[in-house]
Amino acid sequence: MQENSVKLGIVVADFNYDITYLMLQKAISHAKFLGAQVKIVFKVPGSYDMPLAVKKLLERDVDAVVTLGAVIRGETKHDEVIGAQIARLIADLSLQYGKPVTLGVIGPGATHEQAVERIEEYANRAVESAVKLALRYKKLETMKESQETVLIE
Numbered sequence: 001m002q003e004n005s006v007k008l009g010i011v012v013a014d015f016n017y018d019i020t021y022l023m024l025q026k027a028i029s030h031a032k033f034l035g036a037q038v039k040i041v042f043k044v045p046g047s048y049d050m051p052l053a054v055k056k057l058l059e060r061d062v063d064a065v066v067t068l069g070a071v072i073r074g075e076t077k078h079d080e081v082i083g084a085q086i087a088r089l090i091a092d093l094s095l096q097y098g099k100p101v102t103l104g105v106i107g108p109g110a111t112h113e114q115a116v117e118r119i120e121e122y123a124n125r126a127v128e129s130a131v132k133l134a135l136r137y138k139k140l141e142t143m144k145e146s147q148e149t150v151l152i153e
């Protein structure tokens with residue numbers, strides 16, 4: 001695809017590195033395929049540590065932030081605590097900064113096998129949604145008021 005003007009930040013968790021390392025590779029190559037520029041990759045120890053990193057990237061010159069992680073089921077409900085927190089907090093940050101933040105975090109509740117199966121799907125979807133949304137909001141911002149019905153897609 002032709003290069004577009006979308007600048008992305010990626011926050012990726014080191015936890016379950018065998019999975020998240022591959023998610024990062026897939027995300028970078030999918031961004032390139034879509035013509036978007038990955039401006040910065042910020043690594044955090046685990047998915048729970050993402051919200052502040054997302055906030056810091058949103059304060060920089062990026063149009064959207066992609067999150068990548070894998071929250072795998074353990075013996076306790078620790079994974080559920082992590083999952084619930086990050087989804088809520090990154091959605092709040094998206095609204096606060098007026099920029100898309102996409103959820104490429106597998107789980108909670110996933111087994112290692114389920115997570116492995118979802119590496120490409122989650123990474124690509126998070127990048128694709130970030131690029132699509134960023135382009136649509138750019139279009140919306142530059143659009144003049146109209147009496148006609150406007151479709152932004």
Ligand SMILES: Nc1c(NC[C@H](O)[C@H](O)[C@H](O)CO)[nH]c(=O)[nH]c1=O
Binds near residue numbers: 049069073078
């Ligand atoms: N169990 C998982 C974690 N746990 C680590 C936390 O995310 C965090 O780094 C720690 O509590 C320090 O604040 N992280 C994942 O990404 N996935 C897991 O399955």
Ligand SMILES: CC(=O)[C@@H](O)COP(=O)(O)O
Binds near residue numbers: 071079
């Ligand atoms: C598998 C993990 O590291 C994490 O989900 C927490 O595990 P646990 O619930 O056994 O403490």
